[in-house]
Amino acid sequence: MRWWKRFTSPVVPVKDFVADYERSFKFKLNKERKINDLTLLVLDTETTGVDIKKDFILSYGSINVQGNSILVGSSKEFYLKSKRLSKETIKVHELVPNQETISREKLIRTFLEDAGNLPIVGHHIGFDLALLEKAGRSFGLRKIKNPVIDTMELGIRLEIGKHADPNRINFSEYSLDSMCIRYGIFPDDRHTAAGDAFLTAQLLIKLLKRARELGILTIGELLDN
Amino acid sequence: MANVIVNRVKEFLKKYPPFNFLTDDLLELVAREVELIYYEKGEYLFEKGEPAKKHFFVVREGAIHLTEELAGISHTREHCDEGDVFGVLALLGKRPYILTAQAVEDSLLYAIPVHVFDDIMQKNSRVSMYFAAGFASGQVVVRTDLSQSQEARKLFNSPAQDNGLMIFSGQSLVNYSYPVVSCQLGDTVAMAVKKMSSRGVGSIIVLDGDAFPKGIITDKDLRNRLIAKGKPYETKVEEIMSHPVRTTHTKADFAHIYLTMIKHRLHHLLITEDGTDQSELVGIISDHDILLSQGNSPAVIINALQGTSDIKEIAKLRDQSERLLGYYLENEISIDFVAGIITEINDIIVQRAIQLAKNKHDTSFKEASKVKFCFVGLGSEGRGEQLLRTDLDNAIIYEDVPESLSDQAASYFHLIARDVMDILFACGFQACPGEMMANNPQWCQPISIWKRYFSDWIRQPDQESLMMATIFFDYRPVAGFHPLANSLTEHIYSEIEKEKIFLNFFAKNALLNPPPLGFFRNFIVEKSGEQRDKFDIKLRAMMPLADAARLLMLSHRVFGINNTFKRFEKLAELEPTNQELYLDAGKAYEIFMRIRALEGLKNQTSGRYIQPESLGKLQRQLLKNAFFPIDELQKIIRVRFQLDYFAS
Numbered sequence: 043m044r045w046w047k048r049f050t051s052p053v054v055p056v057k058d059f060v061a062d063y064e065r066s067f068k069f070k071l072n073k074e075r076k077i078n079d080l081t082l083l084v085l086d087t088e089t090t091g092v093d094i095k096k097d098f099i100l101s102y103g104s105i106n107v108q109g110n111s112i113l114v115g116s117s118k119e120f121y122l123k124s125k126r127l128s129k130e131t132i133k134v135h136e137l138v139p140n141q142e143t144i145s146r147e148k149l150i151r152t153f154l155e156d157a158g159n160l161p162i163v164g165h166h167i168g169f170d171l172a173l174l175e176k177a178g179r180s181f182g183l184r185k186i187k188n189p190v191i192d193t194m195e196l197g198i199r200l201e202i203g204k205h206a207d208p209n210r211i212n213f214s215e216y217s218l219d220s221m222c223i224r225y226g227i228f229p230d231d232r233h234t235a236a237g238d239a240f241l242t243a244q245l246l247i248k249l250l251k252r253a254r255e256l257g258i259l260t261i262g263e264l265l266d267n
Numbered sequence: 268m269a270n271v272i273v274n275r276v277k278e279f280l281k282k283y284p285p286f287n288f289l290t291d292d293l294l295e296l297v298a299r300e301v302e303l304i305y306y307e308k309g310e311y312l313f314e315k316g317e318p319a320k321k322h323f324f325v326v327r328e329g330a331i332h333l334t335e336e337l338a339g340i341s342h343t344r345e346h347c348d349e350g351d352v353f354g355v356l357a358l359l360g361k362r363p364y365i366l367t368a369q370a371v372e373d374s375l376l377y378a379i380p381v382h383v384f385d386d387i388m389q390k391n392s393r394v395s396m397y398f399a400a401g402f403a404s405g406q407v408v409v410r411t412d413l414s415q416s417q418e419a420r421k422l423f424n425s426p427a428q429d430n431g432l433m434i435f436s437g438q439s440l441v442n443y444s445y446p447v448v449s450c451q452l453g454d455t456v457a458m459a460v461k462k463m464s465s466r467g468v469g470s471i472i473v474l475d476g477d478a479f480p481k482g483i484i485t486d487k488d489l490r491n492r493l494i495a496k497g498k499p500y501e502t503k504v505e506e507i508m509s510h511p512v513r514t515t516h517t518k519a520d521f522a523h524i525y526l527t528m529i530k531h532r533l534h535h536l537l538i539t540e541d542g543t544d545q546s547e548l549v550g551i552i553s554d555h556d557i558l559l560s561q562g563n564s565p566a567v568i569i570n571a572l573q574g575t576s577d578i579k580e581i582a583k584l585r586d587q588s589e590r591l592l593g594y595y596l597e598n599e600i601s602i603d604f605v606a607g608i609i610t611e612i613n614d615i616i617v618q619r620a621i622q623l624a625k626n627k628h629d630t631s632f633k634e635a636s637k638v639k640f641c642f643v644g645l646g647s648e649g650r651g652e653q654l655l656r657t658d659l660d661n662a663i664i665y666e667d668v669p670e671s672l673s674d675q676a677a678s679y680f681h682l683i684a685r686d687v688m689d690i691l692f693a694c695g696f697q698a699c700p701g702e703m704m705a706n707n708p709q710w711c712q713p714i715s716i717w718k719r720y721f722s723d724w725i726r727q728p729d730q731e732s733l734m735m736a737t738i739f740f741d742y743r744p745v746a747g748f749h750p751l752a753n754s755l756t757e758h759i760y761s762e763i764e765k766e767k768i769f770l771n772f773f774a775k776n777a778l779l780n781p782p783p784l785g786f787f788r789n790f791i792v793e794k795s796g797e798q799r800d801k802f803d804i805k806l807r808a809m810m811p812l813a814d815a816a817r818l819l820m821l822s823h824r825v826f827g828i829n830n831t832f833k834r835f836e837k838l839a840e841l842e843p844t845n846q847e848l849y850l851d852a853g854k855a856y857e858i859f860m861r862i863r864a865l866e867g868l869k870n871q872t873s874g875r876y877i878q879p880e881s882l883g884k885l886q887r888q889l890l891k892n893a894f895f896p897i898d899e900l901q902k903i904i905r906v907r908f909q910l911d912y913f914a915s
Contacts, residue, residue, distance in 0.1 A: 105272060111378070112303040119270030226328075226373070236271040244375070247305040 056182030057147075063154040067187050071159060073262025077250060078109040080261055082191070083156055084163045084246055086238040087170045094172045098122075102149055103236025104156060105243050107163070110251065112243045118152065119236035120144050150178040161189040161261060165218045165242050168192065189265050193242055196249050196264075197221055200256065221245055273298045276377065279327060283350035285394040286325075293387055302378045303327065306370040313354065314367045322378040323354040329374025333366040341367075388590065445550040447537075449474050450504055452481060456493055457500035459484060470535060472548060473508045480537050480548045482508030516542030517549060528554060528566070565591060565608045572615045576623060581616060582694040585656070588612045592654060593868050602857040603832065610651040616694055617642060617661075617687065618746045624686035628679060634672055635679035640665035641744050641751040642687070645703060649741035650813065650829045654864040657873045658699040659691055660738055662710040664717050664751045677708070684711050697873075703738055714751055718758045725762045728772035736773060740817060743829050756826050763821065770822055774908035777814035778901050783807040783894045790879045801876040804863050808894065812856045815900045822907075831856045848899050855893035862890060 085104035091097035099122055106116035123143040153174060164170050171186050178186075194216045198206060214220060218241060222229045227244045231237025258264055276298040280286035286294060302322070306312060312331065313320060324331075326347050333345040333353060344366055347353050353368065388394055449472040450459045463471050473482040484504060492498070492507040514537045515524060528536055534554050540546040554566060565588070572584050588609065595605045621642060629636040645660035647653040663684055668676045684705035692698065705711050712720075721739070724732040740759070744752040763769055783791060783802075790802045809831075816834035820826070823841055828834050835853030839846040862882075867874025879887060904910070 103271070110305045114272060114276055114301045114303060115299050117270055117272040119272070230275055231271050234271050237275070240272045240275065244303070244305075248373075251305065251307050 054180060054182050057151075059151045059154055060178065060182045063158070063183075064187075066159045069159060071161070071189060071261065073260060073265070075261050076259055077253070077261050077264055078259075080108070081160055082107045082163050082246070083160045083188075084239050084243040085153075085167075085170060086164055086235045086242060087173060088233065088235045088238075089169075089173055092169070094169070094176065097173070099149070099173050099177055101235040102153065103234065103239035104153070105236075105239050106156075107243050107246055110247050112240075112247065116156075117236060117240070118156065119234075120149050120152070122146060122149060146177055147181060150174070150181055150183065154178070154183070157186070157188055159188060161191055161265070162186070163191045163193060163242065163246055165193045165221075165238070165245070189261070191246075191264060193218075193221070193245050193249060196253070197245075200249060200252050218242065218245070225249075276301055276303075280325065280377070283325065283352070285352070288394050289387065297379060297383055297387070300380050300383045304376050304378050306331075306374045306376065308370055308373050310370050312368040312370065312376075313364050315365060316363050318363050319381075320354065320378075321382070322380045323352065323384075324368075325377040325379060326351050326353075327375040327377055329370060329372040329376075331368050331374060331376070332371045333368050335366050346371075447472050447548055447551045449480075449548065451475075452503075452505050454504050455500065456484075456489070456498075456502045456504055456507060459504050460489065460500075470551075470553070472512070472537065472551065473504050473510075474548060478547045480512050480514065480539065480544055481505070482510035483512055483535055483537075484508045485534065512537050512544055514539045514542060514544050516540075524552060528552075565612065568612060569615055572612065572619060576619070578623075578690055578693050581619060581690070585612070585616060585694045589656075589868070592864065596654075596861055596865050596868070602860050603830075606652055606654065606830065606860070609654050610648075613648065613653065614644075614745045616691065617644075620687040620690035621683065621746050623690065624683045627686060628682050632675060632679040632682075635668075635676045638666050638668055638672070638676050638679075639748040639751060640680060641747040641749060642705065643742040643752055644745045645742050646699075646738045647741075648745075649738075649743040650831055651743060652830060652860060654860060655867045655874060656694070656696045657867075657875075658697045659688070660699050660703045661705050661745070662703070662717075662739075662742070663705040663712075663747075664755060665711075665713050666748075666751065667713045667715050673713075676713070677711075680711050681706070681708060714755065717755055721755070721759050722762055725759070725766050725769045728769050733772060733776040737776070737814060737817070740821070741813075741829055760824060760826065770818065771908045771910070773818055773821070774904050775910055777811070777818050777904060778910065780806055780811045780814070783897065784891065792879070793876070798876040800878070802879050803875060804859055804866075804877050805873075805875045808859045808890075808897070809856065809863070811897045811901065812852055812859075815852070815897075815904060816856075818904065845903065848896055848903075852896035852900055855896050858889060858893045862886065 083104055084107055085102065087099045087103075088101045089097045089099055101122065102118070102120045104116075104118045106113045121143045123145055162171070167190055171190065175183060175186050197216050198211060202211065215224075218238060219229055219232070222241055222245060225245055225248045227241060227248075229241060231240065253264060273295065277291075277294050280298060281294060286297065289297065306329070312324070315335065326349055328349060331347040331351075331353065332343045333347065334341045334343050336342070345353070354364070384394075448462055448466045448468050448470075450462060452473055452475050454473075459471050459473075463469070470483055470485040472480050473484065475481050482505065484507060488507050488509060493500075493502060498507070512535075513527065513531060513533055515527065517538055517540070519538075519542070524536060527533065536552045537544075537548060538550040538552065539548055568584050568588055568591070572581060575581060575584075592605065592609060595608075625636065641664045643649065643662050643664060644651075644653075645662060647657070648660055663680050665676060665680055688698075688704055688706040698704065703710060720735075724736050724739070728736075742752065742755075781791060791807065792800050792802050812835075813831045816831045816838065819838050820828065820834050823838070825837060825841070828837050832853040835849045835856065839849035839853075842849065862877070863874040865874070866872075866877050882890065
């Protein structure tokens, strides 16, 4: 009868940290605030695959960016406990052997605490957020409400323009690898969540500099796609 | 556990000094706290005169120029690229930037918070040394690339053999420049300048017909004595040269050269065939050569001390010298040199303090402020052996003044003494528990009173007089009018001449301190109290040697040499039969000084009480071996002053 219960009572008990997170959105982000004055949370996840329904998070990395500065001290790197063994999990654990692992609850708690109502940044960030939302569902998380900046979209907007014809964009040029090369960032530690988050953060500060030159100064202007 | 990001930062920093001197743990501590900042080409990081930021920078990629604007034109002073460290003044002096930093390429920089590094500098003398070097060159930048950093690593890892440090120990010669760019007496300035310019040097030596050096002309002389004075280019070189020149001989070791330059604030020292200015010129050493050759600079600390009136700044510089001291001691640099440097620094602090006090009080004491005086150091400071900021012993001697002025002079010098002592306390010096300090009115007196004090001590050598004599006989003029101190010395010698028996009492006193080792060659340790089971290195090892040296020098009527180890050197010269013993005694004293200072630095104490077990086996053996001369010396003293037949 479990499935029935879930459908008829869609509200699972909400954990306190989820409630705290949702409360933080009472304070609306002022769109007039300068991007430079804001802290942004850059994150990346490594997953078992690319299917939102089937796949799940193996590891998570994040770091804060403030203005033109990346705060190394704020960086996080987590590996998730996983009961299911798969080719991908083995691969990840081989990649980084003997990593300590944490529970899914600890991951979601930390993520929500770090995120608060800050803008979240990532490359292809929609996918990471969807999996985080899924992972948080059983703790009562319904939706990640933070403003979101996708470095891929930002790159396209800055290089081609806001109203670029999607059919004419060569998306392979906007992968994290390609963009790193183009922006002179040496791709260290690719395919670890924290490594990719760090690369994304470096990409972000360079993109933001360019955005400023194009007159994009406030967070409102940055989010207005 | 460090995450991938922190590790990435560590991997980078580890390649470059000073980070390569850090242990993995410390490096991680640093890496965790850094920020990675992006500056686009053309952006300014900081501008000259801006207050220091809370961090300094390491270039991860890109390039930064440090520039200075002169007469509206920007001059690049340093070019920093990958791995270069800059903005270090924030770390060292917390003073405003002296140069402007601008990104000349898109640049990523690590910003390292000062608070993290402050701690590390305290703990790691190599790191502080490294920064001292950067500071020393007058620039904030220390240039390195990977190959240089490996060089540096080699340099720092084997301090015993590297040449950069060997020169400190006085075992190697300094490389001097030759041939020297020179001109002749009678040449015109225009000719001299042409030579300087074609050879790209900032100074030229003026020679006479025998090729003996007569003077030197530097860029500064051209500026001050020629151009500013509106003199023509046809002026003869002898009219604007600085002279006489300071010279030394080709075999002078580094310590000697360096101390000479520091003492006389020389920028250039000439090397001649026989060391005088009456022989042929063979080379020149500039302070720049010295800076380059040593990678660190007490000279800069001294310069900074002379340039500041801010007591906090002075205190900070004194703290900095202590780090230098730690480095010197760890690297077995000769005590002679180390003590010379630290004494010079302490003396300058006293001189600065007196100047500050005079600035404050002179206007209210118009007449008294004209009275000549001499500030003297006593005890270990007087012997120029005070490495740590242990208790201050000092005094003021001033001219005799007419009755009508005597009260005013007394209050004036008391005020000066009080202010000077307050500044010294602020710089971390400890008060003398016996109050043998200039701010005690008893020890701030006109010369006639001082002569009476010494006469009394010499004529009535009771226990207290002898105790005073051990401290006050080691006086050394530190500031003010030195002849006052010299006239006191003459007085003392004539008194001793009259009261020969005094030396016998003095000798007896020198034997009072108990021997350092028990019958079974074990250390004699304190039996009770706070220092129980500890060995008193000052009382049992150093004082017997210092007392013996002082006594023997007095008996030879030699004055003007205060260092205990230098006194032993002199004694070895005076008494060839005991030469070996005296040289050993001098060496022993140096060993004690080093062990005590290291112990004191390690535990932030006076270093006086040592736990024998805390010393390594080797150190313990070294210490025990160093005790031998004490016993031998005491035997000589006993015989020479017939103490066995002499009842007090």
